[in-house]
Amino acid sequence: MDNLIYLYGIVPENEISAAPLPSFKGLDNEHAAYTISINGINAVVCNLDEAGYKETELEKKTNDPQWLHEKAFHHHEVLLDLNNRYTVIPMKFCTIYENADSLWNKLEPLEQKIAEQLKWLKNKEEWNMKIYCDDEKLRESVAAHNLTIEAKKKEIEEMSPGRQFLEKKRLDQLIDQEALKEKETFSARVHEQLTEMCEDTSVKKNWNKKVTGRNDEMCWNSVYLLSTENVEEYLSEIKSLQDKWTRDGWHLEITGPWPAYHFASLT
Amino acid sequence: MAIEQSTQSSNLVDVLETVLDKGVVIAGDIRVGLADIELLSIKIRLIIASVDKAKEIGMDWWETDPYLSSKAADENQEQLKKENEQLQKRIDALEDKIAHDNRFI
Structure with a gap:
């Protein structure tokens, strides 16, 4: 039976020869992973039976959420492990070639670019930061500290009871608006502060509560590429921001180090 | 954090x-x-x-619900069959007893 080749990522020649690839089972949980080395490009791959992984079969598989969950995590865990051992250019999930020749035909023209990327990514880490916000707490804090709202409250106290009712409703709307503004400015300010110590950043989409399964709202989601030497400072900066702002309903969540999924590029 | x-x-x-x-x-x-x-x-x-x-x-209710588990459905059938047999035996015994008692009245 013919074998297809599943590509996990590319690692530098000198690093893989200094510390050989640990043995682990590939995506199908049968074939072992190995490296293909040609002209100094070292690709971490595994074989897959063509019968089970040709396009039509793969499409069926990827339509099964359970399969996708298991295999996406397999891909990710392999890349995490590679990332802990080597500098790595991580591939997108399910990058599959018909055979080694075909893989080589794709990689050969990128030889120069691959070398540059590996050099650039060396000693760098990708981290993800999300900011969540407890809306109730934020509203309270906005209502207590916002000058516009303070002034409005004083105004309302002087009014007749009938008007007070209407104006209080309007004030509620104003608090909502100010809270929304505060979410944007707070998050952008934190991001800006962190950006200073990073090589590169990218702002991602916020996920809604259905996707996160959390009770608080995600109001910021971004990734940072850092030199390893700056990671400690970056993390302690986030910790001090977290300590400072917990009371107002902010929750900063940090994950990493990730393989440089968002920053590695061969185009 | x-x-x-x-x-x-x-x-x-x-x-x-x-x-x-x-x-x-x-x-x-x-x-x-x-x-x-x-x-x-x-x-x-x-x-x-x-x-x-x-x-x-x-x-683990789906394991015992005959609508969701064929194993549960089989077990259910078996139990009903047994119950049925036991009831049938009791009826037979009672009928025998009645027939027997009548003879001596």
Whole structure:
């Protein structure tokens, strides 16, 4: 039976020869992973039976959420492990070639670019930061500290009871608006502060509560590429921001180090 | 503040979104189109959540519900058959007894 080749990522020649690839089972949980080395490009791959992984079969598989969950995590865990051992250019999930020749035909023209990327990514880490916000707490804090709202409250106290009712409703709307503004400015300010110590950043989409399964709202989601030497400072900066702002309903969540999924590029 | 390695299921969406959508793309020979990642994440999270929850509260009703489990359905049938046989025996015994008693009145 013919074998297809599943590509996990590319690692530098000198690093893989200094510390050989640990043995682990590939995506199908049968074939072992190995490296293909040609002209100094070292690709971490595994074989897959063509019968089970040709396009039509793969499409069926990827339509099964359970399969996708298991295999996406397999891909990710392999890349995490590679990332802990080597500098790595991580591939997108399910990058599959018909055979080694075909893989080589794709990689050969990128030889120069691959070398540059590996050099650039060396000693760098990708981290993800999300900011969540407890809306109730934020509203309270906005209502207590916002000058516009303070002034409005004083105004309302002087009014007749009938008007007070209407104006209080309007004030509620104003608090909502100010809270929304505060979410944007707070998050952008934190991001800006962190950006200073990073090589590169990218702002991602916020996920809604259905996707996160959390009770608080995600109001910021971004990734940072850092030199390893700056990671400690970056993390302690986030910790001090977290300590400072917990009371107002902010929750900063940090994950990493990730393989440089968002920053590695061969185009 | 928690700093997490990125394999935990709390980061399900991140892992999915990152590996399914990010990472370096060099056109492979086998092409695969993936469904909407948000929708996929919700589906997967629901599967994980329901299995976890069921385990947590020791919920195994589907294993004993004949509508959901053929094994349960078979067991149910068998039990009914036994009950039926026992009842039949009791009726026979009672009828015998009545017939017997009548003879001596």
